[in-house]
Amino acid sequence: MNNSIDRNNPFDEVAPTLNMDLLSQLIRQQAQKRSIFENIAILGCGYVGSALADYWQERGHFVTGTTTSRERVASLAKTVSKAVLMKGDDFTAVHSLLQGQDTLVVSVAPTGFRQADTATYETTYITTTKHLVKALSQTPSVTQVIYLSSCSVYGDRQGEWVDETAHIDPVDHRSQVLYEAEQTILQAANDRQRVCVLRLGGIYGPDRELVDMFGGLAGTTIPGKGDRFINWIHRDDIIGAIEFLRLNELEGVYNLVDDSQLTIKEQVKRVCFRYGLPPVHWDSSKLSFQRKSLRVSNQKLKAAGYDLIHPQFLV
Numbered sequence: 001m002n003n004s005i006d007r008n009n010p011f012d013e014v015a016p017t018l019n020m021d022l023l024s025q026l027i028r029q030q031a032q033k034r035s036i037f038e039n040i041a042i043l044g045c046g047y048v049g050s051a052l053a054d055y056w057q058e059r060g061h062f063v064t065g066t067t068t069s070r071e072r073v074a075s076l077a078k079t080v081s082k083a084v085l086m087k088g089d090d091f092t093a094v095h096s097l098l099q100g101q102d103t104l105v106v107s108v109a110p111t112g113f114r115q116a117d118t119a120t121y122e123t124t125y126i127t128t129t130k131h132l133v134k135a136l137s138q139t140p141s142v143t144q145v146i147y148l149s150s151c152s153v154y155g156d157r158q159g160e161w162v163d164e165t166a167h168i169d170p171v172d173h174r175s176q177v178l179y180e181a182e183q184t185i186l187q188a189a190n191d192r193q194r195v196c197v198l199r200l201g202g203i204y205g206p207d208r209e210l211v212d213m214f215g216g217l218a219g220t221t222i223p224g225k226g227d228r229f230i231n232w233i234h235r236d237d238i239i240g241a242i243e244f245l246r247l248n249e250l251e252g253v254y255n256l257v258d259d260s261q262l263t264i265k266e267q268v269k270r271v272c273f274r275y276g277l278p279p280v281h282w283d284s285s286k287l288s289f290q291r292k293s294l295r296v297s298n299q300k301l302k303a304a305g306y307d308l309i310h311p312q313f314l315v
């Protein structure tokens with residue numbers, strides 16, 4: 001009995017049964033023109049990037065992941081095929097990262113306990129994307145780029161719905177930087193290189209639970225009515241959507257938020273109830289510290305065929 005699998009022949013003549021996983025992979029490959037096993041670079045293996053690296057590594061891809069932290073290289077090297085210590089403001093490192101890659105995912109954000117200063121913020125997003133555009137023009141092997149951005153580019157919409165066609169005129173500097181970085185990376189798109197920008201809601205998931213974000217509010221009184229809409233997305237869906245975009249070779253801008261569309265008052269209430277915490281009181285006689293409120297549409301991604309894994313806010 002021959003136990004080896006001929007990757008080109010799912011109907012192995014020696015073995016009597018079909019390897020259904022391999023067969024479905026091959027069919028998917030033929031339908032979507034992607035190689036089964038790709039070389040994939042993930043620039044920024046933080047919360048999302050590391051989970052994505054695990055997902056692709058387990059499925060046999062050759063994943064190169066990056067970190068800016070010397071201390072993290074050894075632990076990252078345990079989960080990716082190749083770990084690289086680098087920053088996006090180093091053009092030589094960016095150029096070298098792209099060599100021989102088929103797909104690139106950009107998942108960078110300034111890390112650290114303190115909020116990044118303006119210069120760091122600009123370097124992380126704008127310098128990195130400028131370097132990527134130049135390096136991509138010299139690296140035709142990369143046919144798919146997926147860039148993670150944020151729904152915060154839409155700014156405050158006073159609770160109204162927004163989709164990808166909404167006019168964007170960022171009012172604060174950070175949103176302006178994020179938007180400029182999106183516009184920069186989109187310039188890399190051409191007939192051979194597809195660029196997809198995914199605008200994410202607030203990210204939550206394992207080890208980044210909503211109770212950690214909202215639990216501290218339990219039992220307190222907060223100024224305002226609590227009627228702002230905040231959009232969330234579970235990390236599983238970020239991985240699911242990125243894989244969907246890659247396999248279907250999509251390009252352009254897509255929002256990625258869940259379906260829950262709840263006000264902050266309702267979100268906090270659910271978290272407090274679920275964890276048996278004292279409720280939060282809202283003082284509508286006072287003005288809220290935070291004004292930003294918007295409902296982000298996820299219809300474009302759904303219309304392309306993506307089904308959310310966690311359509312409702314998980315507490």
Ligand SMILES: NC(=O)c1ccc[n+]([C@@H]2O[C@H](COP(=O)([O-])OP(=O)(O)OC[C@H]3O[C@@H](n4cnc5c(N)ncnc54)[C@H](OP(=O)(O)O)[C@@H]3O)[C@@H](O)[C@H]2O)c1
Nearest residue numbers: 044045046047048067068069087088107108109111150203
């Ligand atoms: N957090 C949210 O709620 C949220 C919401 C919307 C969109 N996003 C976007 O979603 C993506 C993933 O977020 P996340 O929470 O997974 O981020 P994260 O955990 O903070 O990870 C960010 C990664 O970027 C790396 N990095 C930092 N500065 C860099 C630079 N100058 N050049 C190259 N790499 C750099 C970090 O390196 P180290 O490994 O050294 O830390 C880390 O690996 C980011 O693009 C973020 O902007 C986040």
